[in-house]
Amino acid sequence: MSTSPIALESIQRCLEGVIPSPLATCSADGVPNITYMSVVRYVDAERVALSRQFFRKTAANVDENPVAQVLVVDPDTLDQYALDLRYLHTETEGPIFDSMRANLDAVASHTGVGRDVFRLRGVDVHRVVACRRVGRDPDPGRRRDHALDPLRALDDFARRVGESDDYDAVAHAALQALEDVFGWPHAILLGAAAGAERLFGVASNGYPGSSAGAEVTLGEGMIGLAAQRRRLICVSNLARSRVMGSAVQERAGRAAGDAGAPREIPLPGLDRPQSAAAVPLVVHGELVGVLYLESDRPGAFGPHNERLLRIVGGHVAAVLAGLAHGHDTADAPAADPAPAPRPGDALEVTYYQADDSVFAGGDYVIKGVPGRILWKLLREHAADGRTAFTNRELRLDEGLGLPAGNDNLEARLVALRRRLAAGDFGIALERVARGRMALRVQQPLALSEVPTSGPMRAAHRR
Amino acid sequence: MSPLEQPATIGLDVVARLGAGVAVVVATPDLELRPTLARAWHPRIDADGGRVTLCVEAPAGSPMRANLERRCALAATFVRPTTYRSVQVKGTVRDVCPSTAEERRAVADHNAIFVDEVIEVGVPARVADRFLDDRELLTVTVDVREMYDQTPGPAAGGRL
Secondary structure, three states: OOOOEOOHHHHHHHHOOOOOEEEEEEOOOOOEEEEEEOOEEEEEOOEEEEEEOOOHHHHHHHHHOOEEEEEEEOOOOOOEEEEEEEEEEEEOOOHHHHHHHHHHHHHHHHHOOOOOOOOOOEEEEEEEEEEEEEOOOOOHHHOOOOOOOHHHHHHHHHHHHHOOOOHHHHHHHHHHHHHHHHOOOEEEEEEOOOOOOEEEEEEEEOOOOOOOOOEEEOOOHHHHHHHHHOOOEEEOOHHHHHHHHHHHHHHHOOOOOOOOOOOOOOOOOOOOOOEEEEEEEEEOOEEEEEEEEEEOOOOOOOHHHHHHHHHHHHHHHHHHHHHOOOOOOOOOOOOOOOOOOOOOOOEEEEEEOOOOEEEEOOEEEEOHHHHHHHHHHHHHHHHHOOOEEEHHHHHHOHHHOOOOOOOOHHHHHHHHHHHHHHHOOOEEEEEEEOOEEEEEEOOOEEEEEEOOOOOOOHHHOO | OOHHHOOOOOOOHHHHOOOOOOEEEEEEEOOOOOEEEEEEEEEEEOOOOOEEEEEEEOOOOOHHHHHHHOOOEEEEEEEOOOOOOEEEEEEEEEEEEEOOHHHHHHHHHHHHHHHHHHHHOOOOOOOHHHHOOOOOEEEEEEEEEEEEEOOOOOOOOOEO
8 A cells, every 4th residue: 555645536447437436435423435436537636426326325425424435546557546535515507517417318219228317416526535556566567658749630630631622432432540540440420401300420440340320319328418418428347337237238128229320320339339439520600420439448438539530520520511612513514424224134223202211122221311312413424314413503402402501512422422332232332523513323223213292292292 | 065055054155045156245343334345266165054254355454354354244245247136144163273274275266166156247257266355264253133135126125
């Protein structure tokens, strides 16, 4: 045991929730109590915040005897520290509360446990009276890896992202730079449009499957919550969250999450990610997407790199938003260089008005706005053999229902292009120049449209 | 047989059913009711039930050692890392003595199983054995008065 005092800011790595922290309190009649904290959050050099969830006895003890001790552990070295605490107050709103609530909601959503079960009742703020090392002496042979130089890394990242001038290339450059510069090899970029209830997968890195065409509902899962609340969410130990979620679920008698609806393209993902971050991409207060990162290493994302993630997200958002404006060509479509489809059996393509989904050869392709775009292109091609299109004409086509303002058309086209490429449907959409694209089909098309009598009927009267 | 698989007569077998790789943490108060924490190992349930014996990390000069030596109140949690199932017992320290060589070997065995458990929930294997500091262990027997279900969820804190 070391009796030397330790500065709280020097052990922030212990305060990221990677390893659960036992908290001891004591009643006024001298009976101790222990509970495990998911997160002991660093507030400043003198204070920490503890989540108040299930811990009735802890709350009662602190009310009558406001002293406590918590044991925190460095996830890289397993060095342990005892913090002697004095309770100050409980917060039920404000930035600390909101941040911890978003994290817990994300864990609840990730584990399939209802948010009411994981509900954050408050955040107890404690003053750290003393901080000292306990347990084994530090092992100099087991120090953590050399820390990243954040300024150098951000400079590299910004330069690589800035070298490209179209959405697809920027998305690719950003995802690749996340791996090369920061060592985050698994990432997904999702797009968002004004007023939309869903995010859509645009591009991904580090997975065998494609994210293009996958959708995430606002408010659901880490990604949906980060988008809905415009708040960065990091979960530093998903393995522990899964175990905890299973325990809670078992006790609460809850069933696992639903099996998912048909006509869904799943987001790619690691089988058992250990930590993850969902970074909302916001420009001028408007959500343009989410950058989702996951790692097979616990603690890869957490308070130690939240600022870095926010800067990375802010830069990607600004670059992508800049590309979305002022790049439409007003020129007529370029001359059609495409060869005519090979003669043969027609490719049956069906469009369902009810959800704007498109099927090719019986296989689901895409739905929603990208589905409407694809259907427009295919219809015009079938009518007169046209293959050249511009972003501008899509943007001006009211029938597509693109939202005013941030329509994120470029992201939708990237998603559509990548989905067509990944699915090998015999249909391709190629970018031929800034704001211009060419439709390629390998066979003659046999198009059919299934009308709807449901709520979407009015949208298709044109 | 795991030391935790021995029978108990007052329900302490709930602790045994958590498995052999449990994380054990104890808390004791000082005379000013300030709590202190320490890790503990090699838990055993006494045959007549009602008692738990643990090897507690309690270095000379530490608040934990001082508290134990005056036979204070004690709480101990038993948590299985891979399931999060948890039990807390509360009672009073009955006996304290330095851990024997045999007990220290049992502590090492317990730690080996515990290491496998924590690696499964993401603790790096290269450091997973560093939870244990076995330099100064005290063997502590506790008369258990109360027992609680600590598994996270709405029922957490319910008396067993």
